[in-house]
Amino acid sequence: MTRVLSCIQPTGPVHLGNYLGALRNWVSGQHECDAFHGIVDLHALTVTDRPGVVGENTLELAATLFAVGLDPEVATVFVQSHVPEHTQLGWIMECTVSYGELSRMTQFKDKAAKREADFVSAGLFTYPALQAADILLYDADDVPVGEDQRQHIEITRDIAERFNTRFGATFVVPKMVTPKAGAKVTDLQDPTSKMSKSSGGDAGIVYLHDDPSVIMKKFKRAVTDSDSEVHFDRAHKPGVSNLLEILAACTGRSPEEVAAGYQQYGPLKNDTGEAVVEVLRPIQERHRSLLEDRAELSRLLRRGAEKARVVASSTLARAYRNIGLLPLDV
Numbered sequence: 001m002t003r004v005l006s007c008i009q010p011t012g013p014v015h016l017g018n019y020l021g022a023l024r025n026w027v028s029g030q031h032e033c034d035a036f037h038g039i040v041d042l043h044a045l046t047v048t049d050r051p052g053v054v055g056e057n058t059l060e061l062a063a064t065l066f067a068v069g070l071d072p073e074v075a076t077v078f079v080q081s082h083v084p085e086h087t088q089l090g091w092i093m094e095c096t097v098s099y100g101e102l103s104r105m106t107q108f109k110d111k112a113a114k115r116e117a118d119f120v121s122a123g124l125f126t127y128p129a130l131q132a133a134d135i136l137l138y139d140a141d142d143v144p145v146g147e148d149q150r151q152h153i154e155i156t157r158d159i160a161e162r163f164n165t166r167f168g169a170t171f172v173v174p175k176m177v178t179p180k181a182g183a184k185v186t187d188l189q190d191p192t193s194k195m196s197k198s199s200g201g202d203a204g205i206v207y208l209h210d211d212p213s214v215i216m217k218k219f220k221r222a223v224t225d226s227d228s229e230v231h232f233d234r235a236h237k238p239g240v241s242n243l244l245e246i247l248a249a250c251t252g253r254s255p256e257e258v259a260a261g262y263q264q265y266g267p268l269k270n271d272t273g274e275a276v277v278e279v280l281r282p283i284q285e286r287h288r289s290l291l292e293d294r295a296e297l298s299r300l301l302r303r304g305a306e307k308a309r310v311v312a313s314s315t316l317a318r319a320y321r322n323i324g325l326l327p328l329d330v
Contacts, residue, residue, distance in 0.1 A: 004029065005140035005174075007038040007080075010057035011047065014064050016206040016276065017185035017195030019283075020249045025180045027069035035075040036138050036308065037065065042080050042087065042130065046123040059294070062301055064208060067286035078304035080134065085312035089133035092319060096159050096166075097129050106151055132156040137312040139172040144179035167322040171315070183249035184234075188222040191238035209284055212277045219243075219273030230262040240265065243272045250275035 006026060014023070029035060041058045048054050058079055070077050080086050102108070102125055112120050123130075135143055135156050143153055153176040160171040185195045189204030197205070206218055224239040232255040234241045244255040247268070251258070262268045290297050320327075 001034045002141045003034040003036065003139060004142045004144065005036045005038070005135055005138050006144055006179075007040045007134060008061065008065075009044050010039055010041050010054060010061040011044050012057065012197045013207045013209060014061065015195055015197065015208065016246070016280075019068060019208055020183035020185050020246065022179065022182055023065070023068050025182050026065075026075075029180065030070060030075040033142075036140065036311075037070060037075055037077045038080050038134060038308075039065070039078070040080045040134060043123075043127065046121045046127065049119075059291070059297065063287050063290040063297055064283075066290060066297075066300060067283045068208075072300045072303055076304055076307045077300070078308040079301055082301065082305035083137075083308045083312050085137055085309065085316045086130065086133055089137055089312075089316050089319060090130040092163075092323070093129040093132045093136075093159055094126055096163050097132070097155065101155055101158070102126065102128060105155070107148075128152055128155050129159075132159045135174055136160055136171045137315050138308070139311065139315060140174045141172060142177045143174050144177050146179070150176060163319075167319075167324075170319050170322045183245050185246060185249075186238065186242045188218055188242070191223055191242045206276060208280055209287060210280075212281075215277050215280070216270075216273040219269050219276070222269055222272075224265045224269075228264065230265065230268060231259050232256050240268070243268050247272040247275050250279045 006022075026035070026037060039058055039061055041054050044054050044057070062077070062079065065077055066072065105128055108124050108127065111124055131152055132155065135153075136159075143156075145153060153174065157173050157175075160173045164170055164173070187193050187195050187204035188206070189201070195205055203218065203221065204223075206215055210218070222239065222243060224243070225237050229237075230240055230244075231237065232241050232244050241255065244258050247253075248255045248258045250272075
């Protein structure tokens with residue numbers, strides 16, 4: 001069975017775009033492959049400077065992943081810092097990648113430029129080495145990522161191939177795969193931009209744990225178009241098309257089929273909001289239940305860490321052995 005790895009950072013609440021665009025596919029995909037899903041809390045340290053934030057965000061995100069339907073008995077859901085092999089292999093990856101390769105990483109240059117007047121963590125520079133360790137630890141065959149992550153997968157492949165050439169066959173060389181298409185959800189106030197926590201405002205973002213009244217208010221205030229015609233056309237009618245795609249994803253229809261039932265924007269906004277509320281209702285209930293029973297949530301994460309470490313410790317031991325590091329028992 002193909003092993004697939006997908007990871008997510010605990011940098012804030014999950015929104016509707018995350019769910020309809022990716023997490024729903026994680027849930028269905030767990031039955032089609034050997035799925036590993038990591039909450040990469042150590043990566044979040046590159047943008048965190050206050051105590052307690054990462055831990056609380058990690059707990060919230062873990063509850064969300066289980067609430068949307070990831071089954072801890074089927075998929076391996078783990079927290080990165082609970083598996084010490086990540087940082088152990090991360091150092092080896094730093095010693096296998098070159099300064100020049102890291103310097104050419106587009107995301108580092110972009111993020112560093114945006115924070116030019118602020119503290120720029122060295123972790124942003126060495127980030128690809130730890131990310132390579134995240135992937136290579138689990139002998140992942142496929143890594144579904146968007147085009148913005150292509151460079152990170154390419155450098156991971158280069159690192160793996162270089163290590164294998166130097167020290168012998170050790171790592172599975174992963175391939176980047178295009179994730180199964182989910183709904184394309186854009187900001188309700190700026191439908192030409194994707195729904196994102198970094199947009200600078202919450203008015204156009206629907207979070208999975210928003211109160212139903214808040215969700216309805218956001219949809220009723222959603223930006224549409226200057227005319228009153230309802231049809232699906234992303235290029236010329238982005239606002240209406242966004243609503244149609246969200247409603248279609250929530251009801252199992254195509255956007256074109258949904259559009260056929262509307263002549264006005266008001267009913268479309270209302271029905272889309274109500275559909276989202278109903279889709280999120282069981283997720284919110286499960287999420288609250290998990291956060292009220294933190295012992296159970298901890299048990300699920302402990303189970304995930306145990307499963308992850310079985311694979312990760314074997315891979316790390318293979319890397320140490322092939323390098324020729326001195327074992328504890330000589």
